[in-house]
Amino acid sequence: MKRNILKIILIFAMSISFAEAQDLPHQKPEIVTVNTETPRSSFYIQTKDEVKSGVSSINSQHVLDLNGEWKFQFYNSEVDIPSNFNSPHFNFSAWGNITVPSNWEMEGHGIPIYKNVGFAFKGNGQMPDPAYNPSAIYHKEITPNTSWDGKDIYLRFEGVAGGVYVYVNGKEVGYSEGSKTAAEFNVTEYLNVGETNQLTLKVVKYTSGSYLEDQDFWRLAGIERDVYLWAAQPSHIKDLNIISSLKNKYKDGDLNIEITLSKPNSSKLKWELLENGKIIKSKTIAQVNKTILKVNETIKSVKKWSAETSNLYDLVIYNGEEAVKTKVGFRTVEIKDHTLQVNGQYLLVKGVNLHDHHMTRGHTVTREDYLEDFAIMKAHNINAIRCSHYPKPSFFYELCDSLGFYVVDEANIEAHGFGNDSQYYHPDTTKSLGYLPLWEKQHMERTIRMYERDKNHPSVIIWSLGNENGNGQNFYKTYDWLKENDKTRPVQSESANHFTNTDISAPMYNIAQSGLDYVRDFDKEPRFQRPYIQCEYAHAMGNSVGDLKEYWDIYRAHKILQGGFIWDWVDQGILTKNEKGEEFFAYGGDLRASRYPNDENFCANGLVNADRKIKPSLLEVKKVYQNINFTLSENKLMVNNEYSFLATTNYTLKYQLKENGRVVDEKKMKLPRIQPMSEKSVTLQQFAIDNEEEQFLYVAVYNEKNELVGEEEFLIQEKKYVSQLSDAKADVEMLNNEVILKSNTTQWIFSKTSGYMVAWMKEGKNILQRPFKPTFWRAPLDNDLGFQIYDTLGVWKKANDFQKLLSFEVNSSSGKITALFDVGVAKVNMIYQMDDQGLLRITMDLFDITTNNHIPRVGINYAIDEKFNQVEFYGKGPHENYWDRKTSAMMGIYQLNVSDFDFEYIRPQENGARADVRYVKFTNGHSIYGEQPFLFTTHHSVLGDYQDGPKKGQRHSTDIIKRPLTDITIDHLQMGVGGDYSWGAWPIPKYLIKPQDYSFSIELK
Template identity: 80%
Template sequence: MKKLLLSITAFMVSLSLAIAQDYPHQKPEVVSVNTMAPRSSFYIQTLDELKSGKEAESSEHYLDLNGAWKFQYFNSELDIPSNVTSTYYDFSAWDNITVPSNWEMQGYGIPIYKNVGFAFKGNGKMPDPEYNPSAVYHREVTVSKDWDGKDIYLRFEGVAGGIYVYVNGKEVGYSEGSKTAAEFKLNDYIKVGEKNILTFKVLKYTSGSYLEDQDFWRLAGIERDVYLWAAKPDHIQDLTIISGLKNRYRDGDLNVEITLSQPNTTPLSWELLENGKVIKKKTISTVKATQLQIKETIKSVKKWSAETPYLYDLVIYNGDEAITKKVGFRTVEVKDHTLQVNGQYLLVKGVNLHDHHMERGHAVTKEDYLEDFKIMKAHNINAIRCSHYPKPSFFYDLCDELGFYVVDEANIEAHGFGNDSQDYHPDEKVSLGYLPLWEKQHMERTIRMYERDKNHPSVIIWSLGNENGNGPNFYKTYDWLKANDKTRPVQSESANYFTNTDISAPMYNTGQTGLDYVRDFDKAPRFQRPYIQCEYAHAMGNSVGDLKEYWDIYRAHKILQGGFIWDWVDQGILTKNEHGEAFFAYGGDLRASRYPNDENFCANGLVNADRKVKPSLLEVKKVYQNINFTLEGGRLMINNEYSFLSTEGYQLKYALKENGKIVEEKSLKLPSIKPMSEKAVVLEAFSKTTEGTEQFLYVSVFNKKQELVGEEEFLIKEKAYVSQLSNTKAKVESTGDEIILSAKNSKLIFSKTTGQALAWMKNGKNILQSPFKPTFWRAPLDNDMGFQIYKALGDWKTANDFQKLMDCSIDKEGKITSTYDVGCAKAKMIYEMDENGLIRISMELFDVTTEMKIPRVGINYAVDGTYDEVEFYGKGPHENYWDRKTSAMMGIYKLKVSDFDFDYIRPQENGARADVRYVKYTKGLEIYGDQPFLFTTHHSTLGDYQEGPKKLQRHSTDIIKRPLTDITIDHLQMGVGGDYSWGGWPIPKYLITPQNYQFSIEIK
């Protein structure tokens, strides 16, 4: 990441952003022209529609403009015909495009992915008009005669780029700021009862694009809903709902400010409903006013939280029009140096969420969110950071209803100019946070976010933006939010060292940094804020190691309240190669290789682009679980980490596992454990246990809905590992260049020249496809590439690939020893076979001369591809590694070899299972270790996943499926890591020290 940031410094310094151009989209001080003041999101209905239960979006007050539009794409804004807005222009030959959409996803222009830095030519000033992809949208609509005499508005929920609006040939106005709504009043432009011509010019890049330097695909178009709406002249223009708690958080404190478009002539009334039943109603008698108030106390209110998302319905009647809004009563505070909701401490178990769909780009739907939220809920996620811009309005409706804590983030990121909180600092002469010319851009984006989303109980924190230089403009946005909303804290990642944040919200701090924060509590006020990482546990590729270690620290210190994993979904775009095979594209694909791009850095998700759950998300589910356990003798301590839910009605199940099989189960009703507390439960002894077995206690808790809410297992009794090798050895033959070990129906044939097995004959057929070899290297993960594994650990790549035989000998007992010089060490492979055909292979690493950590210490070989079904006893059933295995439980699992493959968007090491005791292929191949081992098997080889020192554009379709079964038995493999992917290593406890190692396996 540092290199990416530094590489654009020269370009950034050259920008002279203070020079305004001729058009609004080229003027930093112009964000909009002739737009309405931002307002909260709501719909107006007729009384009849309200009574009938008709959806508000389908009201006669609305005309949906989503769907087919005439469309023309231009490579440059200069190519747009000057007369295109004329009412006489002929659009008949134009293409059709669906709205909402991004035009790049419809085949127009090129999708470019950038993490940091701008995807456009700045021409030293503003985005260069000559290289500014643009488009024109055209549609004819007839407005109902029933709208005669009403105020009529055109609302865009989100347009990526700048938009110029024309109605019936007249210019209405302009707006930019791609992720918040813009609204235009059309009374002077629209013709009621007649056909109207709507023409929109959309420019991909504007001056505001410098504030949209987010880590995502740079796409353009009308990507959110667009519609017309109408209401009577004295309609409700805006609502501000403050619904907190008082009287020790028992009663609701309802405060509503109603803004009318003009003074009313008749009284308004309102009612509050609980489950459809009116619990309070009143008339507001004030007339000839534009500001009306509701102030009420709701006794013994049912409170909103992410765990208990209880909502009331507030209905406001204005003559024959009505508005319904969901109301959640809750209070958010920073108190006692912690973030609290409803007076209760909470742990933030969050993720960051970009708007992304594998086929539609940024044009996401309510159904897309519902799918995401269902998966999040099933994996114990309780909080979402809107990275790095406000979401569509229906996102917040769903979060209110389903229960998520939301950090709503302003659409402000000028990362390319620097970031005070990271290890380089902005140039105050060019960094936008410091320049007065850009104050309006910062303010308006912040205000738009606040005004639209202010009434959602799910929004508990405002964020000033992401990765910016923390200049005066951010102090002003902070001050504005604090002055206009006294009910929520404000955070800024860029302000961690400064005063304009209420929460310490760093990114990619290690667990040790969290401990340092606790240690420094008394040094300065900035160390006394709640510490909630805005980004951590970077989930790029095969990642999210040591998450448990993070949370062991967080759970031990109340001021460390969790964080938001980066991020939720891989931003892959579904496409096909020349053979018609589907894969997920990333930066540099899709005709974009000639453009600067950041490759697969867009693939950081806990789910694939198609929402397939990654193994790392299963680890998140386990670490984030709210019911946790410790075992003290026969007492099971159960910790309830919910903030508002007790365990009343919950059930505990516990089972004895012997050698991976459940042999006895018991259950009991849990006592009621209050939120954020724990109790001990005494478990009944199991009726009997079997001597000589390995034993685990498995415990699980289910809520009233019979959903699993917590699980754990404890090793009760270890099993001693005993060699199965018989004292009677196999027959030994030594010919010219071969050594042959023979027993029953097996032969193991060695080359004296290479010291390796040439063949392993079973019933006269060779099943060995590649010889047994010491292995010290893995196909580099994204995290490995981030710390430059080829440079940092390259001695072991050489050791893996260039093994020079020093000696091959056989002793009188038939033990074959092959000794290799591997450059930075020596290695031995020792083979024995007994009369039953069981083979014992020992690998020794010694005389290590390098200080480089070792990626892995193991044995690799391949057998016939017909060995394609596996039973193993170990951690499973899903992929797991040394530092990411708490979610995998011990058991006996049966899988196909193909089930071990996990197709990360860029091929890399995958498919391992940790703590394995044995492996059995169904055709008769069995593998045992002298201690637990890590096991991987594929129908591909390490070389197929290998990449080389520089990343290549490689995808899952590049992996060759071969007629072999590759097997790796690792004594050790270093952790996958995941603190961050641009230089972060696995934490020290999961690194392999360069020293002597020895281990053995037995196969038969």
């Protein structure tokens, strides 16, 4: 009874606590901010002399950088925070420190949780329970310079994950949530200039707004972006709205500037437009006690901005002794003739989705991180970035402006856990936040804050209302607001794909064929006449991104299909160590989070690893996305220039004749000038064709910087297969349970009981570690597990693992051994024939198939001694490639170590294959020749090391065992890796293996 009374008291106390917490701003959906400034565009105020002398804005005397060490205390529950933490007399001296910006989970406080769909707290529509809301107190002493006396002083947060309460010298200043856009507070009356001031922050991880931050990423908290104070004279430039478009047939710049002052004054403002430091336009603006001043000027023959020609001008506005300097890019974005156009020119969107992620810092990314990403993107023909699923730090847009990327800026709104209008399940309109008036302000403020901060960046060509939501009235209102306030950009919404509040059809994970359906339905209704640009496609999870070429063959054939954004750029792996001290990348369920709901390795969908190591799939993207493409007819090469703005001026064409994988002749020529979005035919000098040898023509184009911008390969002459098996047969020796095929140097020993080869004797030593066996199964890819491969194709795993010998026949006169196996759903003949030189021909016949299930692979697997650790092969390479992902790999002769075939996907799976292989030569004398091209894989590990059971285990690269053997698989066929999406999509039909008879042969020596 006593225990029950205590329980009742405890529940009552908790309910009081929760009830009291409802009065706090972070528990109220209708409250997003308290006492914050009106959102504005990103710029810094400096002195006039600083701007003229080139002092960086962050080093201005008007700015006090607050990044660095802060006093810090973490609490598992917000109710544990001491009530007097904001007292100016509170003693913080015993507290530890944390670096700002950072996520506190990455600094050892709390547990990082990864979710794709759903909430990391009890997301039943109730507000997060304070008793289970991780929170923290930050504290820093700050001393504004005495030169700030009499100025207005502002505290700016570029991004705080969670809700932040601000206190200065014990007084509450205000509150903000909405983690991915800036919040600014006027702290003039709270600070004592020239003295030490106490700045204290309370950050709660979960707020009412967390329901709108249900993105596919790690759920992390803390001050994750820059924090600083800035000061300016009482009448300072408060905001800038710059519209720098084109007119007069896109030749001249149309510069419109709206300057908002904090207070009217009578002094004159002056503005200058500079190109490479030279003033090209300058004027003075006379004030008549206004707070809004407008400029409209024509800039003749302006240099235009695009992702290919990222021309920028400097705009400087002087306001007395203060100045603002910002970049201006002149460009026009339109939807014209049912297509998205920039500067009047059609373009193809060759994009990726980008999360903010660093392998040790979580969501805290730096300018240097972006520069690394952007350099890799540029090198791989990526021209567009979708800000999935929230605005990025301000310097992201500055870099996109200067380097040249088209950006879809996306509002920090995703309530996926409540449903999604345009995908497989629809929201309950009584619960989904997009439909509820109570949540209108949350939607509006997040949209407006994005727009106001980023409106002046030329790289932003499209606004996005958010991601994976119910498309209720709140989204119609955000759409209407953007269209009313910005006449210069289209607005898209994935959730509005079939509705009126989007200017672009932006579906996700439509298969390539859906594009043809869209074209077919063009005349049916207006929604089929919008530009079709997939906001997400080609899900790059694990070993993936198959059939990308098939997408782009369709996109290139129909102008209304303008490309899309691959999901996504970087694996969201977190670098950690196991108990042995070995490093690996953690994913959902790791890092003490196994007891929490999580979505495992679904956070690892990148074209690059978390450490930015390039995946083989990115090389395929580079090839498919390339802007110079080719077709060949006899000696006429048609060169297509897919750039929107760049002509092939001073480009060089190089072409080579490859014979059996080796370059035997090479020529080059200056490429004629080909205008953007056009093509020209080039006549190539003819090479001598040898009808006996295999020949390929390789063509490549280099720009004026000698960068490869396009390549292709054409088969000129196919070589006919000729068996190397001689008529002189090997000796056959019959023993009780074994049969031996003998030559002078080699013996192949077979078991009559198992039907397998059990030994390969070379110079008196057995080099065979595992017998030659028919193989039908691969270590399941993430895509395979998505379509439930153990259920759908599991009969072939049994065929791989359980093989029953039916008969074993030896023909002594021909030196031929035939082993017939029952593999459950089919029969297999393994036929061996050896000549007197030790060459062994193996033929595998698959027949009498009794299932309609497709086959994962048809091949032969075996293992030899680990000393065979170096490989030469003639085939597609040098990087990993598969049946449906090999257009980027060129035919050649490549030398690699066996370890080079390993690619460490974050979750172990099939990897390392090379397609269209003609021969393989190992060190120490082992060679493999195909009767036809084959797929080749080799590792110092075996199939079982890479595979999970029907359900994923929490496995990592450190779980792969390096064994004292060299495992080899020769595949006649292996189904494609797939890549449309990873939760049910199969490889497309042309890359599936039909259940029918197959026969192939290889020759070994």
